[in-house]
Amino acid sequence: MPERDSMQNRSVMTIGAIVTAGLLQAQGPGMNNAAWMKFQDKLTPVKEYSATLVMEVSGQTITSKMFQSGKKTRTEIATQGMQIISITDPEADDGKGAMYMLMPVMKTYTKMPFPADAAGQADKEPDIKIEEIGKEDVDGVSCDKRRVTITADGKEQVMTMWLSAAAKNMPVKMEMAAPTAVVIKYKDYDFKKPSADLFTVPADYKANAMMNLGGGAPTIKQ
Numbered sequence: 001m002p003e004r005d006s007m008q009n010r011s012v013m014t015i016g017a018i019v020t021a022g023l024l025q026a027q028g029p030g031m032n033n034a035a036w037m038k039f040q041d042k043l044t045p046v047k048e049y050s051a052t053l054v055m056e057v058s059g060q061t062i063t064s065k066m067f068q069s070g071k072k073t074r075t076e077i078a079t080q081g082m083q084i085i086s087i088t089d090p091e092a093d094d095g096k097g098a099m100y101m102l103m104p105v106m107k108t109y110t111k112m113p114f115p116a117d118a119a120g121q122a123d124k125e126p127d128i129k130i131e132e133i134g135k136e137d138v139d140g141v142s143c144d145k146r147r148v149t150i151t152a153d154g155k156e157q158v159m160t161m162w163l164s165a166a167a168k169n170m171p172v173k174m175e176m177a178a179p180t181a182v183v184i185k186y187k188d189y190d191f192k193k194p195s196a197d198l199f200t201v202p203a204d205y206k207a208n209a210m211m212n213l214g215g216g217a218p219t220i221k222q
Helices: 002-027 033-043 116-120
Strands: 048-057 060-069 072-079 082-089 098-103 108-112 127-138 141-152 155-164 170-176 182-190
Touching (some): 141 170
Antiparallel strands (some): 060 072, 155 170
């Protein structure tokens, strides 16, 4: 029985890692993470909010809840009847950055290596070109439609974004065709500052030895 439980936990953790990686890729595919963070700083005027994200990628639909506070991000998803939470903070661990995956049902966390380019190359400025390409409604909401081209480290990423004045000029839809076709819709914005404890690992959670890739205690700078 313990062996069966261990195998089940390992399976759920593997699925969680794959889904979390997919969500992170969807936030900035095809470019380094530093470029994506610079892009977010430039384009998104609100730094404290929460929203529901509905992502369509590779024929699948994934719904998640995202919380943003400054540069910290928390994403919550449900898969196979279990909740999986990811927390990222590029300024944690003395600027090295930290990523954690939490499994509330097991009260465990997994520390994952933070992409080196996100922590170590955040001072490199990507080239960001924004073109206004008209207005268009998304689910009945009037939006400004923009084509955004980001060039970093010799790689170019092109996306289309729909931003709404009703949502404080934040995106309500984003599409990318390459390297993977991704469509993300942003719903139910809440512009209250998320609670600080959403971006910390609870004290009663234990490290998952099977997949703890970063080691150390979960210290995330406030």
